[in-house]
Each structure stands twice: as structure tokens, then as C-alpha cells.
Amino acid sequence: MENTSENKKNREVKKSQKHVCLGILAHVDAGKTTLSESFLFLSGKIRQAGRVDHKDAFLDTYELERERGITIFSKQAVFEWKGMEITLLDTPGHVDFSAEMERTLQVLDYAVLVISGSDGVQGHTMTLWKLLKRYNIPTFLFVNKMDQEGTERREIMAELERQFGENCIDFSYLDEMAMENLALCGEEMMESYLESGKIDKKLIQKAVKERNVFPCYFGSALYMDGVDELLNGIADFTESLKYPEEFGAKVYKIGRDSQGNRLTYLKVTGGELKVRDSIGNSEEKINEIRIYSGEKYTAVPAAAAGRVCTVTGLSDTYPGEGIGAEPESDLPVLEPVLTYRIDLPDACDIHKMLENLRSLEEEEPALHIVWEEAVGEIHAQLMGEVQTEVLRHIIRERFGVWVEFVEGNIVYKETIKFPVEGVGHFEPLRHYAEVHLLLEPGERGSGLQFASVCSGDVLDRNWQRLILTHLEEKEHKGVLAGAGITDIKITLLAGRAHQKHTEGGDFRQATYRAVRQGLKKAESILLEPYYEFKMELPAEMVGRAMTDIQKMKGDFVPPLTLGESVILTGSAPVSQMRGYQREFISYTKGKGRLFCEPKGYRACQNQEEVIEGIGYDAEADTENPTGSVFCSHGAGFVVPWYQVEEYAHIGSCYTAKKEESEAQRRTFCPPPVSRIELTQEELDAIYVKTPDPIKRNYTATPVTVRAQEKQEGEGRKKSRKKEKNREEYLLVDGYNIIFAWKDLKELSEISMEAARNKLMDILCNYQAYRKCTLILVFDAYKVEGNKGETIKYHNIHVVYTKEAETADQYIEKTVRRMGRHQDVTVATSDALEQVIILGQGAQRMSAEGLKEEIRLAEKEIREEYLGKNTVERNYLFYALKEDAAEAVEKIRLGGSEESSNVK
Incomplete structure (x- = not known):
């Protein structure tokens, strides 16, 4: 009893503890993963900090990540620092995996943008900055690799102010000059500074939260220099977010564990999520809630608002989905602009591989797997060569097939x-x-x-x-x-x-x-993708660059001169800039740098040529x-x-x-x-080609359009007659339906027997309308010694399964026996059961589909009954001749019999 009370007390303390969800973002090779390792080591989460070059980083859990030294998938770790709990999300830095990074932004409270001190603000860094602004995420800046030669603090700080604005403040030393700069970022801080010569911490927290101030720190993550100052700043100048009582959650990622279980990564944005809760439109239940740290996880009974967790048991979730009170996410900014043809080995089943690739598309929606039936090809949309290599390894690892990606066309839109x-x-x-x-x-x-x-x-x-x-x-x-x-x-x-x-x-x-x-x-318009580019090159070569951009039908702003170098920024069609990187490096003799990022779509400038x-x-x-x-x-x-x-x-x-x-x-x-x-x-x-969710069982045949045939062969007539005589069966998974229908579920909480009886009565009425053989199946597999039972309840059959036999197993067995020779439909919302029955030749119907069918049947029965009664009514006037009816009507209205002259 004491232990239970102590655990409850610990949970209450944990719940009241300050908590933030912190993401780390950077251009590739800026030292983002190394900074994450330093966080975990200094906090005591890990005993030894791993290194990317040593292939032992705690958060690089995928083999290819360690092999290539890059982050491919976002990872989670939880640690504490000075009484604050931090959920850390490490995101990919390579531009090819930008979609994975952007999805993670949807669940962040704060972010740390890592910048390489030796390289400065790069093209992808600017893209990250714009995304952080779009998603309104408060941001800390950490300038890494300050141990390398040529890194000068003042010059870097000046570049940050030039690129990101004057609200970037050096927080490494909050001296008098830093306080003056900080005071200029808001009226309240200015008043506080003028009155006392200091600025209240809560005012700084508020300014950071509202993105009016961007604290900057300098150091070296590899040598853990300046990392503790950054962590102290995060602890001092962040605040816990307040969440509503109503339940809500945002899905940001779909994955699978080593056992193949489907994982839904989400953040609880309101209320509380518990194991066995039913969520989403399908009302599937949560089987398990996991809190990951690297490869390992802890199973918890519940997740409070603000927590990022991973759940099992959901089959229809997707990245960007809003659950409960949480709205759906906007369309992502970063999308692939190139399409690739996927070439398979000769012995590979192309349709099976298409199904496998669609399961990968759940994890990476930007793939846009497309089956081009006219040419019998599978196409995918990808960001670049690194992503194609990674995807090739994933397909080989998961499905045992080595595929090739052949670069195809630009991804146009209309x-x-x-x-x-x-x-x-x-x-x-x-x-x-x-x-x-x-x-x-x-x-x-x-x-x-x-x-x-x-x-x-x-x-x-x-x-x-x-x-x-x-x-x-x-x-x-x-x-x-x-x-x-x-x-x-x-x-x-x-x-x-x-x-x-x-x-x-x-x-x-x-x-x-x-x-x-x-x-x-x-009047349709063809759209083509554009790149936003940034060129850094010697001043004497800027003329060549501007001429090239004009030839590409691109545009640019006046160049910015920095000493002997020039920065040229603008945009140009992807179709024109493909392959320009090699030409650019050639004529700048390796002294120039070109950064390209997707900018979106504009009207195609050579529309007729492309269409042709x-x-x-x-x-x-x-x-x-x-x-x-x-x-x-x-x-x-x-x-x-x-x-x-x-x-x-x-x-x-x-x-x-x-x-x-x-x-x-x-x-x-x-x-x-x-x-x-x-x-x-x-x-x-x-x-x-439009799968029928409920009734008919059609045989797939090629679609052709031709003049209507006047005569049919005898074989076809016999086939039709045989098909027409097939008997219809409807199998209903009883408890699945009871727990899926709200009214029956509420009744079952009072009396399960009453819920069963009500469902049986509903199905009796439906069978009388549908005229099929209806079998209602209930689980009784937990009843020791139970031999199973089948009873006739009015016009339906009710089956109670035997010991050690579930309703799923009984239905699967029945479908296997009858599915190829009879029209069998199974009513259930069990995803696995649906897959099994479809494979056995039966049709499937969801719990909601059955409910809608019953509603429509009842509506039609009522209308037919009312219509029938209207026709069968008999009135006195209907039997009278016209002149006699008029006379009787006058008498009814108060006239005399004599005046009516009834004959």
C-alpha cells in the first residue's frame, strides 16, 4: 500500500514538472547529432557520448544511418535537466529527407537551430528558418564547431543578425550590451530595463515564446564546450505550454518496429490518452503506449497533454492527421519535384511489390507511389539520389528485393x-x-x-x-x-x-x-516546380551566373557584394536547373557554392512544348x-x-x-x-474498379468500351444463371459490432446479455428485409469446457464458439469453406479479419457500413408500409357518382337536402 501511494505521489510530481518538446534542426554536417549526444551525456541519460564518425551515436539506430553518418529518420529521447523534463526530437539534416523533418515540426514546443561556425548560414539553413517561422516555433540558435580555425564570434553574430534579423541576441554572456540589445526587442523589456537596469526572467521567457527574441549560444558539441550554457538557457527561458481538457492529438509519423508492428507517433495536444482508449473515425483501440529513447522504450498506461509518444493498435492513421479536437495539418511546404521509375527483377511479382510499396508510402507519404497501368510501371516521387539509395536498402531489408530507380520526368501539376x-x-x-x-x-x-x-x-x-x-x-x-x-x-x-x-x-x-x-x-494551366537558389561566387563571375539564370527563364534580386565574393539569390524552373550544379562548379573552379531548395509551383513557361x-x-x-x-x-x-x-x-x-x-x-x-x-x-x-463495400461480388475483368452486343453466347448465359442462383450469406462478428456501435456499447456496460439480445432483434428485422442466411457469431472461447453451440433465433442463426476458438477463427473457417461457391459478406471492423476474408473470396462490411445498411432498410420498410396503407384506404366519396358527391358535399357544408337535388 505504501508503494502504491509513493508511485501515485511520484506520478503527480512528474505531471506537475516543467516539460518541453524540443527539436534539433540543422543543415547536414553542422553537428546536430553530436549536440544531441552531448545533451544526453551531460544529463546523465547515457554513460558515454557516441560519435557519428565512430558509428555509435545513441540516436542513429538504423544501420544505414551509422554507415553513412547522416540522420535519416527523426528520433526521440527523454532526459531531465535541472528539474525540467525534455523530450528531444532529433531530425534529419539532409535535404533529401526534408519531408520527415517538416512533419516533426508540427509537434515541437521549442527548437534549437544548429549552425556550423566554419560554414555559416547555408541555403538549407535558410529553408529551416522559414519553416520555423511558418510553424511559429520559438527558436534557440547554437553555433557549433567554434573550435575550428577561422571561426570568429563577432563576424558570425553579424551574419546571424543579417540573415535572421536583429532579434538574434548573444546569450552566452548577458552583459550590459546584451541587456540593451534585449531591451530593444519589446516595450515591456524596455520598461523593465529602464526602471531597474535589469530585465525580469518572465519577460524574457515571454519574448522567446512569442518569437520576439532568438537566444544565441556558441561552442563545440564534440568537446561539450558551451553545451551546458545552452541547456541552462533552455531551462531558464522556456515555459510549459498550457493544453485544453478536451482530448486531441497530432500524428506526425508512421513506422514499424522490429516485429513488424505498425507504430503511430503522435503528440497529445489535449486531455489524456490511455491504453484501450478508442480514437479516430474507426474507433480503433490503443493497445500500447510507448515512450521511446533511442531504440528502447518504456510502456506506460497513459500519456498526458504535451507528451510525445508512440502507440500500437491503429491501422488507419497518417502523418498530419488531427485526432479528437486537433485539426488536420496544412499541406507541407517541401515536396519532391522528381519522379522515378522503379525497375524490379524479372522474377518479382509486380503487384505484390506495389502493395509493399504502398505500405512504405504510409511511412513516407511524399513518395506518391503510382501504378501506371498503361505501361505496367511503378513510379515514385523522390527528393534526390541519397533518398533513392536509402529507399533501395529499406526495400531490400524489408521485402528481400533489390530494385533500381530510373530518373524520369519533372513532377508537373495542373x-x-x-x-x-x-x-x-x-x-x-x-x-x-x-x-x-x-x-x-x-x-x-x-x-x-x-x-x-x-x-x-x-x-x-x-x-x-x-x-x-x-x-x-x-x-x-x-x-x-x-x-x-x-x-x-x-x-x-x-x-x-x-x-x-x-x-x-x-x-x-x-x-x-x-x-x-x-x-x-x-481552361487548365500546366504548373512546373521551381527552385529557390543561392549562389556564393567570386565577383568576376557573377555576370556569367546572371546570364545563365536569364537563359533558364529564372529571376534574381540585385546581387549582394561581400568583399571579394558576391551572393546571388533568386528562383528558376527545376527543369532548367537540373544538372547545373556541375557546370557551376566548373566555371567557378570550385570557389563557388550553389544551394537549391524547392520553392513551389508556377505557370509553365513552355506549356505547349511540355504537353506535346x-x-x-x-x-x-x-x-x-x-x-x-x-x-x-x-x-x-x-x-x-x-x-x-x-x-x-x-x-x-x-x-x-x-x-x-x-x-x-x-x-x-x-x-x-x-x-x-x-x-x-x-x-x-x-x-x-470501385470496390463495392457491402453487397455484390463482381469478377474483375478488363474494361473495354465497344458497341452493345446484340447476342450473347450460350456459355455466358449459363454462367450468368449460375451466378444468379448463388446463395447469400452474411456473417456478423457479434462482440465487434456491439463495441463498435455506441448505443450497444453503452448498453453492454449495464448488461452484456441485453446488448446481445438487442443486436439479435435488430438483425432479425434486417434479415427479413435482406432475405439472406444470417449467422451471428459470439466469442465463447474463454468458457472452460465449452463445446460450442448453434441456436436458431427466429429467422437467424446464432453461434457461440467452442473453447479456444475465437469468433475470428470461426468466421475465417466458414469463409474458407463457402467463400468461393456462395456470396459471403462478413460484417466486422477488425482490420486483420477484413484482410483474411478478402483473401478467401468474401466481401467485407464495416460496423458502420452494417449500421447504415440497417438504417436504410428500416427507412425503406417504413416508406413501403405507409405507401401501402395510403393506397388501401377507402372513402365514401370514392364510390359515389360525381353529381351525387357534389350534393353530399353541399349537405356536409350546411345546405339542405332539397336544394341539393340528389337523384
Whole structure:
């Protein structure tokens, strides 16, 4: 009992302890990892400081990091200094891994920007500075390698003030001059200094927190010179952040441990996170909470607000995701600008490797793994050669395959010039959906934004949410070069569903087609990536450099002269600057330095030439159709994009301005009208590319569009008849559904038996509507000696599994036995179980999907009942002749029988 009280007391002390999440950033080779090692050694976290060149750094846990001497993945360590707990995040310094670094910025309280005293402020250092400003992170500066010759403190301090502003203050010695400079950074500090000759510590903390002051320290991390002063400064001039009571968390990284467990790295930004908590849209439960320090971790029962931790048990999280009250992150600034083709060995299964690469894409979203079906190739977007080498090693280590990366094209993007309405319709037999979208040009760099102004009276909210999900779930191709679209706001204007025939996949098809139809109508613009460059070169060579930039169609600001050297900054297209590094080194004879960073996208200056070179045909892209599918006399047919509005079931929802309409008319001239009809098999083939989440089991076949066949072979008829006679089975994982539905979960906390009975009654009603064989499975594997039991409850079968057999195992066994010969659907939200059943030929349905199906069924039953009662009512007036009915009506209103002249 005493130990329990002592532990509780220790936890309360820990909770009240000052805590900050501190990130370390730097240009590669500035000594960032060495500084991290010094922090850990001086704090007593490690007994001996490792060294990058000795390949024994505590935070370089990956073999390739130690081999190359660079940080590839962000790492975490927790240590204490003078009563303060610090969660340290060491980030990659090489520009090829900038995306990993930028994601980490989302969870930092403070940052230390490390600068090499011998190299000064470099191009990537300026990029880091801009990112710190964008994410509003208070920053300390540490000038490293001051032990090397040629490092002069005053000159470096002058460069920091020139590059970062005069609010960079030398905190190594807070003498009178430093206090005067500090006082100039804020009115409150000025008043405090004038009154007392000193500045209160709390005022300095506030100034640092608001990024009005950037404390600067000097030293050598290798020899631990000046490192303790930096740590003391962090302890003195930081403050713990205050967090709300409502739960929130920000995901910044996805990874896997040595056992293959999926890890979600996050920061709790409100409330508290506990083991077994259900979070996210899927309400998956946290299995374990880990606090990492290097390779090792400590499992904890809970993580309070402000803590950075790693959790297991979540399968759908992604970097930048906001959970609970935390909003989603903005689009990253740094994106890859080069695309590579991934060449595989001859014996490698390309589709299996595509699946493996998509799992890597979870960890590195910037990869943008793309399957180019037309040429049978896998493409990826990467930052540079170092990243390709690292990725090659990771693929070999994890999947046992050695791949090659072949540099391909520039990553172009597309946007539009004027607003336009896009219409998509998908109505083969037994399916129905129509979607109207407004596509508007956004500011450059804004990415894609999605919204809805559609009334719930026009289209149910659940369908609206589904449409927005389909807009977000894929990269939509433009119509000029097949490049991804960006800088567009897409708003749902209207839509229509059918009570019986609409399913989720229908709206996916209609949404995709609406986007493409709108792009075909719009005036599209091709965008190309730009580099922001900084050149340091001898003054006599600046003329050559400016001429080169002008030839590249770039721009620059007037050069800055520093002694015998000149600094030239500006921007130029990536397509023009590729390979310029070698030429620059050649004509400067090694005396110049060129730094390039991605700057974003601008309008392509040779658009027609690029489009012609790519040779993309939007109408030939069967994976991204521009037209829509309508139904007439029981047959589906394709309507080309320029005629969709004529066939649409909802009128136009947007009126363009006059100048916009004229510009749109100039963008296309409709070709001769043609009507292309599809066979049912071809419509099914289109539909199978949109996986049906609930009901039908379609066989994947190649998609081809041709004239409708007049006759079918006998073999095809027999196949259809056989398919039609397949019996439908629905297997329901009972406890999974109970804990997934809020009302049943709350009821189970009072009485599990009541929750089971309520679910059984709900499914009985649903089975009567669905007319399938419904099997409800409950776990009973923990009941010692239990032999299992199957009972008939009204019109459904209820199974209680035997000892040592889980519901998952029973369902898997049943699916394996029936999945290839019957139409089997399994209702569960268990991710692993879903993967298993899909592999056995069954369909899957989530817990929420089942709930929605039941809701729609109940709604339709009610409407049919009410409609039936309305028809069957019998009124007196219905049996009377017209003149007799008029006479009776007059009597009812107060007239006499004589005056009515009833005959």
C-alpha cells in the first residue's frame, strides 16, 4: 500500500514538472547529432557520448544511418535537466529527407537551430528558418564547431543578425550590451530595463515564446564546450505550454518496429490518452503506449497533454492527421519535384511489390507511389539520389528485393483559370448516383480544398460525407498532361441518390467523373516546380551566373557584394536547373557554392512544348473517364463529357460570369455526336474498379468500351444463371459490432446479455428485409469446457464458439469453406479479419457500413408500409357518382337536402 501511494505521489510530481518538446534542426554536417549526444551525456541519460564518425551515436539506430553518418529518420529521447523534463526530437539534416523533418515540426514546443561556425548560414539553413517561422516555433540558435580555425564570434553574430534579423541576441554572456540589445526587442523589456537596469526572467521567457527574441549560444558539441550554457538557457527561458481538457492529438509519423508492428507517433495536444482508449473515425483501440529513447522504450498506461509518444493498435492513421479536437495539418511546404521509375527483377511479382510499396508510402507519404497501368510501371516521387539509395536498402531489408530507380520526368501539376461546374453521373442497371461540383481556382500553393454547400434536403448528409471522402481519397489527374491537380477548391453543389439502387461505389464513380468533366470544360494551366537558389561566387563571375539564370527563364534580386565574393539569390524552373550544379562548379573552379531548395509551383513557361512531349490523351485514359454512364430501356450507355449536362437529372447549379463563359467556350469544340453503348459485363467491369463495400461480388475483368452486343453466347448465359442462383450469406462478428456501435456499447456496460439480445432483434428485422442466411457469431472461447453451440433465433442463426476458438477463427473457417461457391459478406471492423476474408473470396462490411445498411432498410420498410396503407384506404366519396358527391358535399357544408337535388 505504501508503494502504491509513493508511485501515485511520484506520478503527480512528474505531471506537475516543467516539460518541453524540443527539436534539433540543422543543415547536414553542422553537428546536430553530436549536440544531441552531448545533451544526453551531460544529463546523465547515457554513460558515454557516441560519435557519428565512430558509428555509435545513441540516436542513429538504423544501420544505414551509422554507415553513412547522416540522420535519416527523426528520433526521440527523454532526459531531465535541472528539474525540467525534455523530450528531444532529433531530425534529419539532409535535404533529401526534408519531408520527415517538416512533419516533426508540427509537434515541437521549442527548437534549437544548429549552425556550423566554419560554414555559416547555408541555403538549407535558410529553408529551416522559414519553416520555423511558418510553424511559429520559438527558436534557440547554437553555433557549433567554434573550435575550428577561422571561426570568429563577432563576424558570425553579424551574419546571424543579417540573415535572421536583429532579434538574434548573444546569450552566452548577458552583459550590459546584451541587456540593451534585449531591451530593444519589446516595450515591456524596455520598461523593465529602464526602471531597474535589469530585465525580469518572465519577460524574457515571454519574448522567446512569442518569437520576439532568438537566444544565441556558441561552442563545440564534440568537446561539450558551451553545451551546458545552452541547456541552462533552455531551462531558464522556456515555459510549459498550457493544453485544453478536451482530448486531441497530432500524428506526425508512421513506422514499424522490429516485429513488424505498425507504430503511430503522435503528440497529445489535449486531455489524456490511455491504453484501450478508442480514437479516430474507426474507433480503433490503443493497445500500447510507448515512450521511446533511442531504440528502447518504456510502456506506460497513459500519456498526458504535451507528451510525445508512440502507440500500437491503429491501422488507419497518417502523418498530419488531427485526432479528437486537433485539426488536420496544412499541406507541407517541401515536396519532391522528381519522379522515378522503379525497375524490379524479372522474377518479382509486380503487384505484390506495389502493395509493399504502398505500405512504405504510409511511412513516407511524399513518395506518391503510382501504378501506371498503361505501361505496367511503378513510379515514385523522390527528393534526390541519397533518398533513392536509402529507399533501395529499406526495400531490400524489408521485402528481400533489390530494385533500381530510373530518373524520369519533372513532377508537373495542373490547375484551372476560371470557375466551372463539373457533372458526373453513374447509372448502369441497378446503380444510381449523380454529383454536381464547383471547381474554383485557388491561391498558388493552397493545394486542394473541399467543401459542401448542398442542402441536406437535396442529398442526405451521409452521401455528402461519402462524396467528400471520394474527393480526398485519390490524386485526381488533370486533362493536359495527366498531372495531379492542385490549387483548386472543389465544392459539392448538389447530388442525387436512389432509395434502392444507390451504393457507396456509385458515388465514387460519379464524383470522379464530375471532377474530370469539369476539368475538360475548364481552361487548365500546366504548373512546373521551381527552385529557390543561392549562389556564393567570386565577383568576376557573377555576370556569367546572371546570364545563365536569364537563359533558364529564372529571376534574381540585385546581387549582394561581400568583399571579394558576391551572393546571388533568386528562383528558376527545376527543369532548367537540373544538372547545373556541375557546370557551376566548373566555371567557378570550385570557389563557388550553389544551394537549391524547392520553392513551389508556377505557370509553365513552355506549356505547349511540355504537353506535346508528354503526349497525354485524356479521352484514352480509361482509368479516369471524362464522360458519364446513363441508362435507357434497361441498357447502359456512355455520354461524352460535352453532352453530360443534356442528360443530367439535375439542372445546372452554377452560372459563370460572362468573361468566364467566353473563356470556357474557347477551350473546346465538341466533336461529332456519338452514342457508345456498353454491355452489362462491361458496366460490371467498370463498377469492379470501385470496390463495392457491402453487397455484390463482381469478377474483375478488363474494361473495354465497344458497341452493345446484340447476342450473347450460350456459355455466358449459363454462367450468368449460375451466378444468379448463388446463395447469400452474411456473417456478423457479434462482440465487434456491439463495441463498435455506441448505443450497444453503452448498453453492454449495464448488461452484456441485453446488448446481445438487442443486436439479435435488430438483425432479425434486417434479415427479413435482406432475405439472406444470417449467422451471428459470439466469442465463447474463454468458457472452460465449452463445446460450442448453434441456436436458431427466429429467422437467424446464432453461434457461440467452442473453447479456444475465437469468433475470428470461426468466421475465417466458414469463409474458407463457402467463400468461393456462395456470396459471403462478413460484417466486422477488425482490420486483420477484413484482410483474411478478402483473401478467401468474401466481401467485407464495416460496423458502420452494417449500421447504415440497417438504417436504410428500416427507412425503406417504413416508406413501403405507409405507401401501402395510403393506397388501401377507402372513402365514401370514392364510390359515389360525381353529381351525387357534389350534393353530399353541399349537405356536409350546411345546405339542405332539397336544394341539393340528389337523384
